[in-house]
Amino acid sequence: MPSDRYTDVALEEKQRLFNEVKADARYESYLYGCYECGICVAACPSARFYDFSPRKITQTLAREDVELFYEQLNDDVWNCSQCFSCNRCPRQNSPGGLITIMREVAVKNGLRTTKEALAGYTRIIYKIMTTGTQVSPDMLQEDAFPDWGPQVKAVSENLDVWRRVLPPETLHTTGLSWQVEERTMHELYAIWKMTGCLDMIGELDEGLHDIMEEIMDDALEESGLVAE
Amino acid sequence: MDSLDVRVNGTKVETSRKFERDPETVRDEDLREAIWELGREGEWIVQPVPEPYYLAPTKYGRLKKIPLEHTWHHKSCGQCGHIPGYSTSIFWLNRVLGYDYFDPRDQTSCTAWNYYASATSNQAAQAAVAMRNFSAAYETGYFPLIHCGTSFGHYKEVRHELVHDAKLRRQVRNIIEKLGRPFVMPEEIVHYSEWMYAVREELATRRQLDVSGITATVHPACHYYKLQTGDAIYDPEIYGGQRTAAVTGVVQALGANVADYSTWYDCCGFGFRHILVQRDFTRSFATLRKIEVMKQEANPDVVLTHDTGCVTSLDKSQFAAQAHGRNVGVPVMSESQFAALALGAHPFRVTQLHWHSVDYRLLLEKMGIDVDKAWSEFQSDVDKVKQGEMEYLTWEHVL
Numbered sequence: 001m002p003s004d005r006y007t008d009v010a011l012e013e014k015q016r017l018f019n020e021v022k023a024d025a026r027y028e029s030y031l032y033g034c035y036e037c038g039i040c041v042a043a044c045p046s047a048r049f050y051d052f053s054p055r056k057i058t059q060t061l062a063r064e065d066v067e068l069f070y071e072q073l074n075d076d077v078w079n080c081s082q083c084f085s086c087n088r089c090p091r092q093n094s095p096g097g098l099i100t101i102m103r104e105v106a107v108k109n110g111l112r113t114t115k116e117a118l119a120g121y122t123r124i125i126y127k128i129m130t131t132g133t134q135v136s137p138d139m140l141q142e143d144a145f146p147d148w149g150p151q152v153k154a155v156s157e158n159l160d161v162w163r164r165v166l167p168p169e170t171l172h173t174t175g176l177s178w179q180v181e182e183r184t185m186h187e188l189y190a191i192w193k194m195t196g197c198l199d200m201i202g203e204l205d206e207g208l209h210d211i212m213e214e215i216m217d218d219a220l221e222e223s224g225l226v227a228e
Numbered sequence: 229m230d231s232l233d234v235r236v237n238g239t240k241v242e243t244s245r246k247f248e249r250d251p252e253t254v255r256d257e258d259l260r261e262a263i264w265e266l267g268r269e270g271e272w273i274v275q276p277v278p279e280p281y282y283l284a285p286t287k288y289g290r291l292k293k294i295p296l297e298h299t300w301h302h303k304s305c306g307q308c309g310h311i312p313g314y315s316t317s318i319f320w321l322n323r324v325l326g327y328d329y330f331d332p333r334d335q336t337s338c339t340a341w342n343y344y345a346s347a348t349s350n351q352a353a354q355a356a357v358a359m360r361n362f363s364a365a366y367e368t369g370y371f372p373l374i375h376c377g378t379s380f381g382h383y384k385e386v387r388h389e390l391v392h393d394a395k396l397r398r399q400v401r402n403i404i405e406k407l408g409r410p411f412v413m414p415e416e417i418v419h420y421s422e423w424m425y426a427v428r429e430e431l432a433t434r435r436q437l438d439v440s441g442i443t444a445t446v447h448p449a450c451h452y453y454k455l456q457t458g459d460a461i462y463d464p465e466i467y468g469g470q471r472t473a474a475v476t477g478v479v480q481a482l483g484a485n486v487a488d489y490s491t492w493y494d495c496c497g498f499g500f501r502h503i504l505v506q507r508d509f510t511r512s513f514a515t516l517r518k519i520e521v522m523k524q525e526a527n528p529d530v531v532l533t534h535d536t537g538c539v540t541s542l543d544k545s546q547f548a549a550q551a552h553g554r555n556v557g558v559p560v561m562s563e564s565q566f567a568a569l570a571l572g573a574h575p576f577r578v579t580q581l582h583w584h585s586v587d588y589r590l591l592l593e594k595m596g597i598d599v600d601k602a603w604s605e606f607q608s609d610v611d612k613v614k615q616g617e618m619e620y621l622t623w624e625h626v627l
Contacts, residue, residue, distance in 0.1 A: 025393055026351065045495045045513050081502065081509075082344035083450040083495035084381075087457070092255060103347030118346055120505045125348055132336035134305040137312075147507060149547030151585045158610070165609045165621040166312050166580065168319055170303070170331050172620060177309035181333045187360055187407045188336050194403050195353035204348065226406055 003067040006074065014070040020105045021061070021069075021098075030097040034058045040086035040095050052079040054086045054095030061098055077102045078117035110203035122208050125201065130215055132188050133177035137163060186223040189216035193227035239476055239486050241468035249289035249469070256458035258290050262391050263413055271397060272411045275366045277418075282426035287453075287462045287472075293416050294426040295373070297327035300365035301420075304376035305337040306536035307562075313580025314539065314561075315375060317568035318420050320578050323627055324571060325430055330370040335361055340382035341537070345500035351389065355400045358386045363409040372414050373423055377535030380419040381451030384459055387417060417459070419452060421474040421534035424563060425461050428481035436572035437595050439484040444566070445528040445558075446475045446486055447518065447542060449535030450495045475534050475563045482570045487526035491517050497545070498537035507545075514545035519556045529591050531560040543585050559588040569595060576606035577626045 006014075021027065040054040041047045047054070057076065060068045077099050086095040106114040118125075128134045142153040155162065159174055170178040192198045193216060202209040220227050267274035277293040284292045299322070307314040322329045339357050343349045365372045374380040390397050390413070401411045424431075453460040453472045463473035466480070476486050497513030499506070519542060522528055531542055543560035550556055565579040575581050575597055581588050592599045609625070612618040 024351070025396065026389065029392075043493065045497055045499075045517070046509070048517070049509050049512060078501065081495060081497070081499040083498070084454045085450060085493070085495055087454050100344070100347060104350060107347050117501075118348075121346055121501060124342065124504060125346060128305075128337060128339055128342040129348075132339075133309065134337050134339070134341045135309040137309050140310055145544070147511065147548040148544040149585050151583075155583060161610050161613050162582070163312075164613050164619070165577070165606070166316060167578070167621055167623045167626050168312075168316055168331055169620070170333060171308055171312050171315070177305040177307075177337070178303050178335075179333045180336060184334045184336060184364070187409075188357070190407060191353055191356045191360065191403060194406070195350055195356060197349050197353045200348055200350070 003071040005071050014066045017105055018066045018069050021101050024101045030094040031061055032091045032093055034062050035091060040089050043085035043088050045081050046079045050079040052076055058093050058095045073102055073106055074113040107204055108200050122205050129192055129212055131176050132180045132185050136175050136177055138174045186219045186225055189219055190225045190227040238488055239466050254288045254458055256456050259391050272413045275412050275414045277415050278371050284422060284426055284461045285463055287458050287460055294418055294422050295371045298370050299329045299373035300368055300370035301329055301331050302335060302372050302374045304536045306540060307375055311539055311583050313565055313583060317564040317579050320568050320573055330368055334364040338379035338382055340378050341500055352399050355386045355390055356403045358383050359400055359404050362412045362414055363404060366412040373418055373420055375420050377449035377452040381455030383417050384456035388456060422461055424478045425474055428478045431567050432481045435482055435570050437570050439482055439570050439595060442484040443487050443528050444479050444484050444530050444532045445489055445522040445526050447496060447533040447538050448472050449533055449538050475532055478563050478567060479532055487528055489522045489525040491521045496538040496541040498541045503541060510541050511545040511548050514541045515549040515554055515556050518542060519546060519558060523555045528558055529594060531558050532563045532566055534563055546586050559586045559591050574626055575602050
């Protein structure tokens with residue numbers, strides 16, 4: 001199916017990104033073919049609220065329609081909930097898994113639409129990559145979660161003392177979910193560097209990348225861990 | 229459209245059709261032999277499940293070893309960060325049952341929440357994070373017990389990839405060796421709700437409160453059973469073996485009623501990225517497809533689930549929906565918190581329900597708990613900490 005969107009992007013560039021998706025080692029085991037039965041769509045939460053279809057994405061990849069692939073890479077993949085309800089597929093496709101790969105390629109190539117989709121999320125990336133825990137107690141702030149009701153305010157106002165009245169010793173924290181050893185964090189930094197994850201952030205947000213690189217390089221130098 | 233000739237009332241499937249486990253239809257292979265074979269070939273060290281263990285039935289009939297103790301608790305960042313009574317209850321139950329466990333600091337998040345939210349990672353990094361944690365567990369002599377449903381599902385995916393992809397395995401082993409750590413794969417990947425299932429009868433014998441008047445609906449967590457589907461607990465006695473028995477088996481053993489609802493397969497709407505920066509979707513899905521359906525079809529006293537994101541989505545989404553006059557207002561918690569309450573745990577010192585959004589007072593009162601008294605006791609702890617009379621609440625205070 002021809003796409004009338006993103007006509008300013010050369011077909012070669014779309015093909016290059018498609019090839020990158022296809023080259024992922026998981027691709028072969030996520031895509032076997034598609035009956036167009038729609039079971040994945042029936043099970044998909046995102047399909048109920050967005051103009052989104054895991055079936056269409058699977059079909060597009062199976063047909064190697066690079067024009068439509070590029071449109072979905074920009075306009076669709078960030079709607080997916082990544083719940084993997086679509087793994088119910090009778091052909092044993094994993095539309096959710098295919099979308100994970102497509103998202104990775106979108107991040108690695110710094111697509112504008114990806115930057116927009118992840119705007120506001122970068123503080124979470126900073127938290128997980130630098131501390132080893134994704135969400136911390138001090139992120140429960142009224143202005144960040146106004147729709148969660150007054151209980152969020154109660155938590156933030158009482159945070160220090162409420163964390164101290166938790167019996168597990170490891171939970172006496174406010175900036176991390178639990179106490180993580182320094183060496184443990186440094187090992188995580190080494191993993192991010194050795195696997196190219198830190199470089200991925202450079203494509204997404206250069207400022208965030210530079211801040212994290214400085215933190216990680218200093219820590220790795222101090223700990224003597226080799227990250228090459 | 230005609231309705232299907234399979235009706236479910238609670239967990240009894242009203243059908244003459246018998247569910248037969250057929251090895252020919254197994255979607256996910258049993259990786260255990262391959263894991264041991266790779267161990268024999270020197271590709272990695274296999275950490276065996278410590279004894280004593282429980283043999284639990286899984287989807288296609290294989291028996292899974294669930295360690296009862298000597299467990300290394302792989303904590304969940306969302307649980308520990310925002311709903312800390314979840315993890316506290318798991319630890320508390322281990323202590324009540326007298327089981328030896330280890331709560332590590334040499335542990336990172338699985339980082340899969342971020343991966344499924346932003347894709348700012350890759351296959352090798354995700355596998356290396358998993359194997360670093362497994363290595364840390366092995367070095368303590370304790371066996372990993374995974375608290376988060378997403379960590380559990382994701383680690384099963386990682387295990388599958390590492391078994392099948394020698395190139396990836398070598399790359400990750402090289403990384404782990406550079407960290408100065410052994411390369412270790414546990415014999416089984418075990419979720420805490422499987423441990424709960426394994427000890428359900430022990431929990432039942434220690435029950436302090438009568439919960440027979442409580443009706444619960446169960447939300448099975450997607451990443452628990454939709455990723456690597458064969459490796460999840462299915463009990464022929466529960467839902468005819470056609471849905472996971474995790475959570476439900478425990479709640480029934482405790483004597484509470486489990487009521488069914490039609491959208492049980494739907495996800496909670498968490499969405500990973502959505503819960504943090506696009507919550508209109510999460511709120512809508514969690515309330516319209518889950519809570520309202522449960523209310524209409526089962527009118528439960530409580531919603532019970534077994535994953536970080538599900539408790540968060542289903543609980544936090546109800547406040548805004550209430551403002552729109554929707555039919556919501558059911559407390560949400562993990563089955564570990566519910567079991568702890570049934571065994572006499574303090575609702576604020578242990579299950580820490582003050583971190584939850586939906587009003588839980590009615591449920592507690594129905595369980596026979598004096599909520600005002602309990603809150604006053606908790607406030608007394610808070611005052612002691614504020615006044616410097618007590619540095620922290622400790623396990624000695626709550627056991």
